[in-house]
Amino acid sequence: MQEILDAILNDASGPELQALPLPETFRAATVHKDDVELFAGMLSEEKDPKKSIHIDQVPIPELAPDEAVVAVMASAINFNTVWTSIFEPLPTFLFLDRLGRESVWGKRHDLPYHIIGSDASGVVLRTGSAVRNWKPGDRVTIHCNYVDDQDPTAHDDSMLAANQRIWGFESNFGGLADLTVVKANQLMPKPAHLTWEEAACNALTNSTSYRMLVSPNGAPVQQGQIVLVWGASGGLGGYACQYVLNGGGTPVAVVSSPEKVDLMHELGVEHVIDRKAEGYRFWKDERTQDPAEWRRFGRRIRELAGGDPDIVFEHPGRHTMGASVFVTRRGGTVITCAATSGYMIEYDNRYLWMSLKTIKGSHFANYREAWEANRLICQGKIQPILSSVYPLEETGEAAWQIHQNLHEGKIGVLCLAPEEGLGVTDPALRAKVGEDRINVFRRHA
Numbered sequence: 001m002q003e004i005l006d007a008i009l010n011d012a013s014g015p016e017l018q019a020l021p022l023p024e025t026f027r028a029a030t031v032h033k034d035d036v037e038l039f040a041g042m043l044s045e046e047k048d049p050k051k052s053i054h055i056d057q058v059p060i061p062e063l064a065p066d067e068a069v070v071a072v073m074a075s076a077i078n079f080n081t082v083w084t085s086i087f088e089p090l091p092t093f094l095f096l097d098r099l100g101r102e103s104v105w106g107k108r109h110d111l112p113y114h115i116i117g118s119d120a121s122g123v124v125l126r127t128g129s130a131v132r133n134w135k136p137g138d139r140v141t142i143h144c145n146y147v148d149d150q151d152p153t154a155h156d157d158s159m160l161a162a163n164q165r166i167w168g169f170e171s172n173f174g175g176l177a178d179l180t181v182v183k184a185n186q187l188m189p190k191p192a193h194l195t196w197e198e199a200a201c202n203a204l205t206n207s208t209s210y211r212m213l214v215s216p217n218g219a220p221v222q223q224g225q226i227v228l229v230w231g232a233s234g235g236l237g238g239y240a241c242q243y244v245l246n247g248g249g250t251p252v253a254v255v256s257s258p259e260k261v262d263l264m265h266e267l268g269v270e271h272v273i274d275r276k277a278e279g280y281r282f283w284k285d286e287r288t289q290d291p292a293e294w295r296r297f298g299r300r301i302r303e304l305a306g307g308d309p310d311i312v313f314e315h316p317g318r319h320t321m322g323a324s325v326f327v328t329r330r331g332g333t334v335i336t337c338a339a340t341s342g343y344m345i346e347y348d349n350r351y352l353w354m355s356l357k358t359i360k361g362s363h364f365a366n367y368r369e370a371w372e373a374n375r376l377i378c379q380g381k382i383q384p385i386l387s388s389v390y391p392l393e394e395t396g397e398a399a400w401q402i403h404q405n406l407h408e409g410k411i412g413v414l415c416l417a418p419e420e421g422l423g424v425t426d427p428a429l430r431a432k433v434g435e436d437r438i439n440v441f442r443r444h445a
Helices: 002-009 014-019 079-086 093-100 196-200 203-213 237-246 258-267 291-305 321-327 367-378 392-403 427-433
Strands: 025-032 054-059 067-076 113-115 120-127 139-142 179-183 187-189 226-229 250-255 271-274 311-314 333-336 358-361 386-391 410-414
Touching (some): 002 014, 014 120, 025 392, 054 113, 120 179, 187 367, 196 410, 203 237, 203 311, 203 367, 226 237, 226 291, 237 250, 250 291, 271 291, 321 333, 392 410
Parallel strands (some): 250 271, 311 333, 333 358, 386 410
Antiparallel strands (some): 025 054, 025 113, 067 120, 067 179, 067 410, 120 139
């Protein structure tokens, strides 16, 4: 791998990279099939990714005609990395087994280890015989929609495909490794003004937020609308606030500390609620919610923004959905993409049907949406929300930080990149955008 890394750092041409031999094995962050019972009987919060994530040497898989081999310079941690590492809600080996039964190429994924990670930036080293738009030497970011475009259900909107998967979660050969093998339709241009680690942290959460708040497939923000953003300093919420601001809306950010309030103000968000400081307790106990707290929360939103939210950007799930449905304005929309606090949702349906509200599900993004979200990053109109960076060897610790909600924004992971700060090829655009804007989350970490 050192020869490949040296060539990349020396800006080798595509033919030069093509001429270099690929290694037989490479480093990768993995979970093992033999470990699926490692945390049996433990509460979710007690399960430690540091015990289940391994750094192994693994063989490089055979390249399919529609795929590319990418040297991964940097990657990032997502909640699905945590779920994979604690084997919840299901061991991801069940996903790999299903993929393995679909085709000869799918069979490669059904292994006793799972290379994890659903974000990456890097350099194309090889392309399959059917790849048209990419070549060795291209600097890329990778989005995580893994879909078979021969399936008719994948067309119109590939997120509705019957066999749609998330790369590195429901497929193998993910981004937390020195090399990855991905479909060509996962590749996008790397933002030239960003470092490898800054470029690597965007694709999954930025694309998800784009679909939710910009795309017609979500609940697109209109000028003047009020949008309540849960977890506004996290991996999804940080992009959501930027899209609301860019679209002429008014974000109301919900965070959990005074420091995160300051972060939101620096990001340009005027209205911020510190949920811990204001002591909201939406649940009296594990089975009973407290409508009085919903009402108190709604009053606070109106005090700040002058009205009820037109859209609620919802992803915590069980802990917040009852409040989200209640505070949404009459005829408004709760757009939801996750359930990090629990999947079994409860809300008072009277506040939904009698006020003609909508709950709409959203999941990642199709290739067009991911491309457009990445294009905004490339133009400097949306900023990365990277807060800290770990080496590949400490992937378990990085996942633990996410699992325990000890982070802000996104946590990056250096793979082949030997240090932070490398990979910028358009310093003029970087200067124009401004280091303060690009690094706002890192300054508050």
